[in-house]
Amino acid sequence: MFAKLFCFRRKLSAKTSPVPRITTPPEKVFVASTASAETGIDSFSIEKTLPQDRTLILDLGDVLFHWSARELTVLSPSTFHAVVLTPTWSELERGRISEDEALKIIGEELSLLPSTIKDALSQCRNTLRVDHELIARLKALKAEMGSRLKVYAMTNIAKDDFARLKAVLPDWSLFDGEFTSFEAGMTKPQLRYYKHVLDNISLVDPTSAVFVDDKVINVNAARSFGIHGIVFESPTSLIRQLHHQFFDPVLRARQFMETNAHNHFSRIENGPEVRDVFSQFLIHQVLQDTSIISLSPADASAAEIKAAITQAESEARTWNYFIGAPVGTTQTFPDDIDDTANALLAFSPPATSANLVLDRMLANRLATDGLMLTYFCEKRPRVCPFVLANVVRLFYHYNRGADVQPELEHVRRILLNRGYLNGTDTYISGEPFLYFLACLIETNPDAPEVQSLRGPTTAALREYVGRRGNSFAAAARVLACQKLGVWAQSDLAYLKELQDCDGGWEVGWVCRYGRSQRKIVNRGVPTAWAIKALEQDATRYRTCGKERVEMLSKS
Incomplete structure (x- = not known):
C-alpha cells in the first residue's frame, strides 16, 4: 500500500469487486465538429452525435486518496520509504502474506523492530484523506458522458488498507468496478495485471481507454497496450486532459x-x-x-x-x-x-x-x-x-x-x-x-x-x-x-x-x-x-x- 510514499506522499488503490462485463464493442460514434481531426466529420452539416464509448481506469493513491508522512515520529520518511519499497511489501500487496509476516521479514531485512514499523504505519494511516472535490468533478464528467463512460479503479494495495479506503469513502458510485492487487495476485507495472483488467471488463478496443496514475512506469505499461496514459499531476490538469480525450x-x-x-x-x-x-x-x-x-x-x-x-x-x-x-x-x-x-x-x-x-x-x-x-x-x-x-x-x-x-x-x-x-x-x-x-x-x-x-x-x-x-x-x-x-x-x-x-x-x-x-x-x-x-x-x-x-x- 505504501510503496509509493516518498517526499511525504503515498499512493493507494482499490478492490476488485464483481465487475459488470461490457458485452458489446465500443461504438465508433463521435461528437461531430467542424473538420474534427479525430473524426473527419464536417460539423454543421449533420446533427450532433454522442461521444464515443470510453473507459477510464484510475489509480487511487496520490490521485483520489492521499497519505502523509509529515507526522511520522517513530521512523524517518526515508526509512519508511525503504520499508514500503521492499519486495516483501509487494508480496503483501499481492495478498501472498499477511501484514504481520511482512513486517517480521522486513524488520529482519532492515534491522528494524516489527512493532516500530507497525507504529509508523499506524501514524501514516491516520492521515488518510479523500479528494472529495476531484471525485465530484469526475462524477460530473461521467454524468455528462451519460452511459458512455465506464470508470474503474486499478491499484496496488493490501487487503486491510483497501478496507480502510472503503471506510473513509462509503460512496463508491463513481466506479463501475474495482481491481486490487491483493485479489489479482499481481501489482503494477506487471503487464499481466493490465491484461487481467482488460479481459475482465471485456474491452475490445484498448485505444478507447484512458489510464491515470501518478507513476510514469505504470502509465508506460498501460500505453504498451494502446491505452492512452495520463501521468497525474493535479486535479485541474486531470479534468482538463479528460475533457480533451472524451469530447471533440x-x-x-x-x-x-x-x-x-x-x-x-x-x-x-x-x-x-x-x-x-x-x-x-x-x-x-x-x-x-x-x-x-x-x-x-x-x-x-x-x-x-x-x-x-x-x-x-x-x-x-x-x-x-x-x-x-x-x-x-x-x-x-x-x-x-x-x-x-x-x-x-x-x-x-x-x-x-x-x-x-x-x-x-x-x-x-x-x-x-x-x-x-x-x-x-x-x-x-x-x-x-x-x-x-x-x-x-x-x-x-x-x-x-x-x-x-x-x-x-x-x-x-x-x-x-x-x-x-x-x-x-x-x-x-x-x-x-x-x-x-x-x-x-x-x-x-x-x-x-x-x-x-x-x-x-x-x-x-x-x-x-x-x-x-x-x-x-x-x-x-x-x-x-x-x-x-x-x-x-x-x-x-x-x-x-x-x-x-x-x-x-x-x-x-x-x-x-x-x-x-x-x-x-x-x-x-x-x-x-x-x-x-x-x-x-x-x-x-x-x-x-x-x-x-x-x-x-x-x-
Missing part, C-alpha cells in the same frame, strides 16, 4: 463562442473589461461568423448589434480601438490605422468606399520617414512595423499594393534584421507579426515582391516552433506555420492543452497599452484562432488520407 475540441470551442456570443471582449490583466472592436475584428477574420461578435455598446439590442455589423460590411470608415469611452488610458483616444485595417480585412466593404479610407491612410504618413503613422493624430507620431504589416495586407487586398511599397520595404527590413523578436510597444511577442506576414504571402501568390518574403518568414517561423507562450501567441504561431507549410505539430499539441474545460482557451495576451505596458487579455480571440488551426489541421489530415487511399487504389 472544436465542437466544445464553438459552443463556447456561441454561449458567450456578443461578449468576447478584452480586459486589462487583473483589471476591468475593455469593450474593444479589435478583438471582434480578429475573431471575425478567422471564423467569418457575425452572430458571435459585437461592435456595439453593452446595452445594445440584437437589432442594433446586427445593424452595426451590416454597416461595417457595406461602408468603410476609420476605427477606434474602444467601443465607447476609453478604459485604462487617456480620456480621449484617436482612431488608428491598425483597427481600421483589421476592420476592412474582416468585413471587406466595397472598394468604392474603402478607397477613400485608404487614401486618408496614405495621407497620414510621417514626413521624415515616409511611413504611415499608427494614429490619426499629430500628437501621437508613432510607427509600428506590426501595424504596417496589416496595412500592407489591406492595400494588397484592395489591389493597391503599389501604394505601400515604402511600408513593405520597412516590414522587409524588420523581418530580415529580426526587429520583431521582442514585439513592439503594443504587441507583446513576435508571433502576430509573422502571422500577418504569412497572411500577406498566402493571399498574394502572384506578387513577386511579396513572395520574396516567403523564405525569410518561413525561416523565422521555424525558429519559433517549440516555444510555448500564452494561448494567443501559440495560436498565431500555428496558424502562420500552417499558411506557409511549416511543420508545427508540437505547437498544435501544446495549443490543444491550453483548452479549458468550458471549451474556451486560456486567456491570451492580445496586445498592451503603449504607455503603461499593461496587458490586454482575451479568451475569445485565441479560441477563435485555435478553432481555425484545428479545422485546418483536420482538413489537411483528411486530404492526406484521401490521397493515400487514391494512391493505394491505383497501385
Whole structure:
C-alpha cells in the first residue's frame, strides 16, 4: 500500500469487486465538429452525435486518496520509504502474506523492530484523506458522458488498507468496478495485471481507454497496450486532459463562442473589461461568423448589434480601438490605422468606399520617414512595423499594393534584421507579426515582391516552433506555420492543452497599452484562432488520407 510514499506522499488503490462485463464493442460514434481531426466529420452539416464509448481506469493513491508522512515520529520518511519499497511489501500487496509476516521479514531485512514499523504505519494511516472535490468533478464528467463512460479503479494495495479506503469513502458510485492487487495476485507495472483488467471488463478496443496514475512506469505499461496514459499531476490538469480525450475540441470551442456570443471582449490583466472592436475584428477574420461578435455598446439590442455589423460590411470608415469611452488610458483616444485595417480585412466593404479610407491612410504618413503613422493624430507620431504589416495586407487586398511599397520595404527590413523578436510597444511577442506576414504571402501568390518574403518568414517561423507562450501567441504561431507549410505539430499539441474545460482557451495576451505596458487579455480571440488551426489541421489530415487511399487504389 505504501510503496509509493516518498517526499511525504503515498499512493493507494482499490478492490476488485464483481465487475459488470461490457458485452458489446465500443461504438465508433463521435461528437461531430467542424473538420474534427479525430473524426473527419464536417460539423454543421449533420446533427450532433454522442461521444464515443470510453473507459477510464484510475489509480487511487496520490490521485483520489492521499497519505502523509509529515507526522511520522517513530521512523524517518526515508526509512519508511525503504520499508514500503521492499519486495516483501509487494508480496503483501499481492495478498501472498499477511501484514504481520511482512513486517517480521522486513524488520529482519532492515534491522528494524516489527512493532516500530507497525507504529509508523499506524501514524501514516491516520492521515488518510479523500479528494472529495476531484471525485465530484469526475462524477460530473461521467454524468455528462451519460452511459458512455465506464470508470474503474486499478491499484496496488493490501487487503486491510483497501478496507480502510472503503471506510473513509462509503460512496463508491463513481466506479463501475474495482481491481486490487491483493485479489489479482499481481501489482503494477506487471503487464499481466493490465491484461487481467482488460479481459475482465471485456474491452475490445484498448485505444478507447484512458489510464491515470501518478507513476510514469505504470502509465508506460498501460500505453504498451494502446491505452492512452495520463501521468497525474493535479486535479485541474486531470479534468482538463479528460475533457480533451472524451469530447471533440472544436465542437466544445464553438459552443463556447456561441454561449458567450456578443461578449468576447478584452480586459486589462487583473483589471476591468475593455469593450474593444479589435478583438471582434480578429475573431471575425478567422471564423467569418457575425452572430458571435459585437461592435456595439453593452446595452445594445440584437437589432442594433446586427445593424452595426451590416454597416461595417457595406461602408468603410476609420476605427477606434474602444467601443465607447476609453478604459485604462487617456480620456480621449484617436482612431488608428491598425483597427481600421483589421476592420476592412474582416468585413471587406466595397472598394468604392474603402478607397477613400485608404487614401486618408496614405495621407497620414510621417514626413521624415515616409511611413504611415499608427494614429490619426499629430500628437501621437508613432510607427509600428506590426501595424504596417496589416496595412500592407489591406492595400494588397484592395489591389493597391503599389501604394505601400515604402511600408513593405520597412516590414522587409524588420523581418530580415529580426526587429520583431521582442514585439513592439503594443504587441507583446513576435508571433502576430509573422502571422500577418504569412497572411500577406498566402493571399498574394502572384506578387513577386511579396513572395520574396516567403523564405525569410518561413525561416523565422521555424525558429519559433517549440516555444510555448500564452494561448494567443501559440495560436498565431500555428496558424502562420500552417499558411506557409511549416511543420508545427508540437505547437498544435501544446495549443490543444491550453483548452479549458468550458471549451474556451486560456486567456491570451492580445496586445498592451503603449504607455503603461499593461496587458490586454482575451479568451475569445485565441479560441477563435485555435478553432481555425484545428479545422485546418483536420482538413489537411483528411486530404492526406484521401490521397493515400487514391494512391493505394491505383497501385
